[in-house]
Amino acid sequence: MARMTMIEAIRDALDVAMGADPRVVVFGEDVGYFGGVFRCTAGLQAKYGKTRCFDTPINESGIVGAGIGMAAYGLKPVVEIQFADYVYPAYDQIVSEAARLRYRSAGQFTCPMVVRMPTGGGIFGGQTHSQSPEALFTHVTGLKTVVPSNPRDAKGLLLSAIADPDPVIFLEPKRLYNGPFDGHHDRPVTAWKTHELGEVPEGHYTVPLGKAVVRRQGQAATILTYGTMVHVALAAAAESGVDAEVIDLRTLLPLDMETVAASVSKTGRCLVLHEATLTSGYGAELAALVQAECFWHLEAPIRRVAGWDTPYPHTHEWSYFPGPARVAEALRQLVEVA
């Protein structure tokens, strides 16, 4: 199997999808000739021509709005928003249009579109290159929301998303593009080629939407997380000495509640972890669901570890980011509750 970065895996997924289905079209700011500021679409224009992969004007509402029209026509647009922080101008098109097209037309018009965007912090990107807006999508019915944590999943999930008959928000943790990152920003950078999940099968395969995966088996507590934080959680489990089970949700909506409930019912303790700001983050939904489903199994209050409720600051990046030390400390406190 080929070793790939997450960028290469995403590009490969797009290549496989475009090769298999002429209806797949890819566009966004700088994605055409140049191949995207993170190079996720590099080479696609040269291979498939500039009407299948092209640059757009800088107008996120236009990108998504045009994509909706194309999807309704019968194409399968995979659009890129350059950073998740810039998705808000497109929010109306996503919420009021893409998410409701099937419903309000009683199935006459549908929106099989994927909206890809780099998400999360860890690159000193400050307020406008670091945000994690997933909760703003999970609250919107009609959307599916996906966050891969490694190249193998990224390709398989993206192929599932492209095949999906409904709009999918595909959030790519940019700090994972080039290698797994466990929050130890002061240690040497590791590359995907040293990681098992950097092995990406060739050609077409899928990782199904709505299925979580247990990344680490454990008995003492469950960590529910996704994206970059999966790696932080694994580091924290190792460093805290707490035998935590780490669940990589992969798809936030629809959520694989079965896997979640099974784990928490077993461990009796639950830590919810994400980079996004705490209040009304997706962790709130996870905590609300878990306390409802696993109430009688819970031996301690569910803890949430998340980004502080401030804008994502530039210089303070590592005070802001919920790194392994903070997670480990929370884990220890979680298992100490008698």
Place this chain on the structure above:
Amino acid sequence: MARMTMIEAIRDALDVAMGADPRVVVFGEDVGYFGGVFRCTAGLQAKYGKTRCFDTPINESGIVGAGIGMAAYGLKPVVEIQFADYVYPAYDQIVSEAARLRYRSAGQFTCPMVVRMPTGGGIFGGQTHSQSPEALFTHVTGLKTVVPSNPRDAKGLLLSAIADPDPVIFLEPKRLYNGPFDGHHDRPVTAWKTHELGEVPEGHYTVPLGKAVVRRQGQAATILTYGTMVHVALAAAAESGVDAEVIDLRTLLPLDMETVAASVSKTGRCLVLHEATLTSGYGAELAALVQAECFWHLEAPIRRVAGWDTPYPHTHEWSYFPGPARVAEALRQLVEVA
């Protein structure tokens, strides 16, 4: 004291604020000459002139964006979004700009602006005149989010919001504009003049932001709610025979956690109630907070009753709306948990 509808109370608050402070300006679609599609600004242009209260082009991003510029200048804009369902085009300006101005300029520029909008269902408005998007604001740090449930609070909260040095999202449950509504849509309409909280003091007074109020004392369970659902909760408490304590949160962010925790610690049971769709709704945050703060007091899982996770349907309005029967049933189940 004068008896007023919630519309009159809001208009009165604007009148008081505009009279006291020439920096207060009011604008939005149809708010000028005509006085707003719900008449909340009727008479203000005639009284204060068309540069203090005026019609705008139909561009919500422009309304909020211009408001931000004015607020930074030193005015106090109170803008109206015609329906909360139409706020999404302005979402970028609210999230990326209004909410972060103070922070990113280290206090050089601030945004003392109020964004008013009618929210909620119950008027056969279908998908685009019924939404409750509060959770999309509570997730955004830098904003305050307010939802009044009666004329007296509406005026006092709006005056607080206008005085506040930061941006405030002010959601007005449109089904409460003309009278309290407890979800019994098949019963005769009641008017505010028959309700104690329809008595609105004259002139200036405030209801502080961040303070909840107990609308009904009870021992068996706590209902956390706001807006229209306060009245539904009261009806459900009465009809279910469950001695529920009903808390009207009034401000969702910052939340009056003290009042919430005191009540749930006392009753040991908690029901969270809102009109907005369930998943990732504000109720998730409430449930997450309550289980964390009151874990050892909880005798049953926290229940959430909310709008179904579908777009707000037109004809099915009363199957969709979480009315007193559904709440009463949930209450009964909640107290039955042994």
Place this chain on the structure above:
Amino acid sequence: MPDPDALPPLSLTVPEPEVRPGGQPDFSHVAIPRAGTVRRPPVDADPEEIRDLAFTIIRVMNREGEAVGPWAEALDFTPDDLLEGLRHMMTLRIYDARMLNAQRQQKTSFYMQHLGEEAISCGFQRALAPGDMNFPTYRQAGLLIAAGYPLSAMMNQVFSNAEDPMRGRQLPVCYSSREHGFFTISGNLATQYIQAVGWAMASAISGDRKISAAWIGDGSTAESDFHAALVFASTYKAPVVLNVVNNQWAISTFQGIARGGSGTFAARGLGFGIPSLRVDGNDYLAVLAVAKWATERARRNLGPTMIEYVTYRAGGHSTSDDPSAYRPAEESNAWPLGDPILRLKNHLIRLGVWSDDRHAQAEAEILAEITAAQKRAEAIGTLHHGQHPSPVDMFEDVYAEMPPHLLKQRHEAGF
């Protein structure tokens, strides 16, 4: 350094309509060229060279009911075609009147009429072919009528009854029919303008021959998605017709608030190098003529065209609106472009293929037809009576396949 103190203080301009209730309606400032006087350039004309067409009004029928000038000459509609067009407009007007009345009787929650604007949607549709797609607003039901969508289906939706094709999920007038080239109407203004451009781009990407038509009101051109649409249409030369229906009002707000300092709405298109025409929206023949010109441009891959239809919203904005609060009640009568149905009727009489009697007879026939259809629809149900879509339907079509959490909620709801 400049010294601002040397100048008087600034003040804010807030545009106002010429008259308010109590005043005397006056449209003398609306410059109306005589029918037949505006030139008709070839469809591949350079947009810069036809700028004048964005600042005039293309008109075909003169006061005598004659079709005159180059736009008339380019039309290839038979008298029968025009009689059909008249019937579409009459049908829409009578349907509107019935539905308005039904709303007063609480058989529906809400209604929006087309009074005075019938020529635009009824006419434009005639330039489209099967497979083409409109992205309409709530004031273009004439597109459906002219495309042969059954009135009974429209009524079932208006009455929210068990046969509502939208299964009770949509507002009464927010129709949808893929088959009839009518995209599902959004309650959110302007969002669909850019979707229409995307749809047209998709056709071009696919090497197909379908074109699309975007629709927007004067007030809604202020929305930002209008800009998105013009940017994309201009850049990719999308085969789309960008229609702006300037009916002078946006709820209570006169068109000057959206238009600002530009002379016309059509001028907006010029800023993008998009050929832009301004047309008498109450002149069915003029609408046909410009629609043909613009759709031909799109079909010949020459790119987008903007059309501003000058018309007047003679009724209230919706059943929730009373326009006498913000404009003189007589303003509608003073509107100088006349009534689109009367004007086409006069033309047909002038042609010798129609008469007052036949008109009256047609009116009676249509009314009978609509009344019969309405009876059938009402027999199924109306908003508060009879049979409605099942609440189970409420949970369908959120996704292609119902995810577990929604299934759980459906069970909780008792289904």
Place this chain on the structure above:
Amino acid sequence: MPDPDALPPLSLTVPEPEVRPGGQPDFSHVAIPRAGTVRRPPVDADPEEIRDLAFTIIRVMNREGEAVGPWAEALDFTPDDLLEGLRHMMTLRIYDARMLNAQRQQKTSFYMQHLGEEAISCGFQRALAPGDMNFPTYRQAGLLIAAGYPLSAMMNQVFSNAEDPMRGRQLPVCYSSREHGFFTISGNLATQYIQAVGWAMASAISGDRKISAAWIGDGSTAESDFHAALVFASTYKAPVVLNVVNNQWAISTFQGIARGGSGTFAARGLGFGIPSLRVDGNDYLAVLAVAKWATERARRNLGPTMIEYVTYRAGGHSTSDDPSAYRPAEESNAWPLGDPILRLKNHLIRLGVWSDDRHAQAEAEILAEITAAQKRAEAIGTLHHGQHPSPVDMFEDVYAEMPPHLLKQRHEAGF
């Protein structure tokens, strides 16, 4: 019914720049009028009558370094003023070079330079008065330099050190100084264009005399808030100058993608009835001249003006960008409008107030000044070394008063 099958299938147009890497740069398609040949209308001219100014390029300095024509004549800057302007531009260029270098040494996370565009921001600022407000993008630091904002404050922010006036919260180049008429820069494109209009409206509402200036890049004019700004500015005649810096590129995307079929970006303003000028952005005197014209319009309550500055982004988009991947490396040299610093220098030499020697000396002085300031800033700290703002600051200024939940989080964070 039309028969689309009679026509060939549609295809999508995707605009392409004239050349790509490997090709020969060619700007022969850029029509450049001779300096001094474009007329200067009175500031209260009817926008329709000065349409031509949106399709030409106003230029003042000719090849010989002379200031010629009506725009030159209307300037009232002394040679000393111009020498100061030259110094601003030189300062900005040297500062940029130092900061670029500092980024390579990882003293800052990120930097964006102005190479080739210095005349625009350095020049425009001279037309403003205290109290006026710019709403800049990340490529207008010249506004700050010309307004006298200390370079040390800029560096402290670039280095994210303990003296960073933004307390570590903002990106390096996203400066803010209310005192210097420089609104806090947003990382989100175009959002501030409409805010500038709102600010100007506020001044007019208050009966004040302050005006504002909005800034946007060619690529960002595609954003929807650009439309919002033009609509509001046009409707309320806001005292704002709407600046568009057309530096030919938006990261890797050439300006044709944003501009589409319209001849120029200035043409966009015309669609709103806003007087729109196109100016040589590499001609410091031309920038001064149009800035003066437009600000005078604003101050005299005549409403908004749009200015398109024609220039070229000679460097990479940012330190994250390598332009050789998408455009010929030599393109920058082929750019026909020359270097703004050299051009002003030549003019001043021609005037007899400057010389090559004095220029070299000034360069050395400025470099020394900046190097000294940089030393001081670096002594405080750089991104990964020295002293930084306290993480406590991270929790401040989210709200005027810290709400309980944030206080709790601050405690949890250990402060």
